[in-house]
Amino acid sequence: MSPISGMTGFGRADGALDGWTWTVEARSVNGRSLEVRYRGPGGFDNLERLTKAAAQGRLNRGQVTLGVQAKRAEGSEPAPRVNEAVLANYLKLANQLAEEGAVPPSADGLLALRGVIEVAEEVEDLEAHAAVEAAIAATIEQALDALKLSRQREGEQLTPVIRDFVGTIEALVARAELEASSQTEAIRERFTRRISELAPDAPGLEERIFLEAAALATKADVREELDRLTAHVDSARTLLQQPPAGRKLDFLMQEFMREANTLCSKSATTPLTGIGLELKAVIEQLREQVQNVE
Known part of the structure; x- marks a missing residue:
């Protein structure tokens, strides 16, 4: 189970x-x-x-x-009976009206009058x-x-689906780590090319390129986001063994998406951005499944 x-x-x-x-x-x-x-x-x-x-x-x-x-x-239900006193009063009134030319009442009409038929209350x-x-x-x-x-039984069907999505996230994080390792060099090359085009003979160009590239690389550093995503993967797997986990998994999905959004915003390369977008799509699919967990 x-x-x-x-x-x-x-x-x-x-x-x-x-x-x-x-x-x-x-x-x-x-x-x-x-x-x-x-x-x-x-x-x-x-x-x-x-x-x-x-x-x-x-x-x-x-x-x-x-x-x-x-x-x-x-x-087993109590049998209905006729309230003879109520019926007698209705008959008396009906006879008076008949003497004045009214149509005499029928039996079913009398029985349909309020209070004529009653069910004896059973103690x-x-x-x-x-x-x-x-x-x-x-x-x-x-x-x-x-x-x-x-x-x-529904949980039995959900568990492998959720585990597969978590495994996909883990694989995407691993790809992102490989791509992120080349970000610093990509930033430096891009910045060098751009500065060289704009000011090829500027004094101290090499030192300036190094400082500016380092600053941009620091802003683009996604190691913390990737570390937190890895931790979230471990948390998701642990929660699957600690029911009821639905509310905690709901919150964890928000944290997954927060890190994926930051990864995309910090990305300095097209491949890393693509991984981040793919990561967000998988997290959204996982969130839909998690909403079914108690």
């Missing part, structure tokens, strides 16, 4: 008890922090709190939506209700366990 997890996944579990049946489905997508949304049946007021606590105990990031669909088996056993609620809560935990497993 991969040490890191993704943030996209799905989990489902079913349950039944005392005439009740239910299905729990949990889904998650990417998110900067953990956000849990619950939808469930009425009458089970503790389930939302239990759901959020169970999710927080298993997950660190992502937008999680958990829904509970519950129903009672046929025959539910509180212990039985609590048992059903506890059983649903257990099923919620099963669905969240399945969701977590699904996210871990």
Whole structure:
């Protein structure tokens, strides 16, 4: 199993008890922090709190939506009955209106009137209700366990992709180091040629060229940026073994891009600039993958 997890996944579990049946489905997508949304049946007021606590105990990031669909088996619902007192009042009024020429009411019309049909309230056993609620809560935990497993499987797929991108960055940094080593000489040659063209007979030209070239080479020195990029590569590999790593990897991507931008701005040769641009493209691709990490 991969040490890191993704943030996209799905989990489902079913349950039944005392005439009740239910299905729990949990889904998650990417998110900067953990956000849990619950939808469930009425009458089970503790389930939302239990759901959020169970999710927080298993997950660190992502937008999680958990829904509970519950129903009672046929025959377990209380039977409807006619409220005869209310019906008698409606009939009395209807008869009075009929004597004045109104159309007599139909049976289905009377039954549709408010208060005529009612469902006798069933005194539910509180212990039985609590048992059903506890059983649903257990099923919620099963669905969240399945969701977590699904996210871990996504992590298994993400890990080699991220490692490949990190390896590509490492190779580009190595190329940049080779190219950067020739920057000082390239700057000196370019500066010498330019000064010679503008002032070939100026006194102290050789010393001036040396000083100016040294100053430009100092400004173009990218060794610190390359050292930091190498350190970031090592950090990325370490974080892949230290979950949850998503937030830290997000921050590390910013640091990667900062150094790549500085490398491009300091570059004094076209090849090094090209390496820097290629480096920025790979870092952006890596950042897209890191956004899926929990």
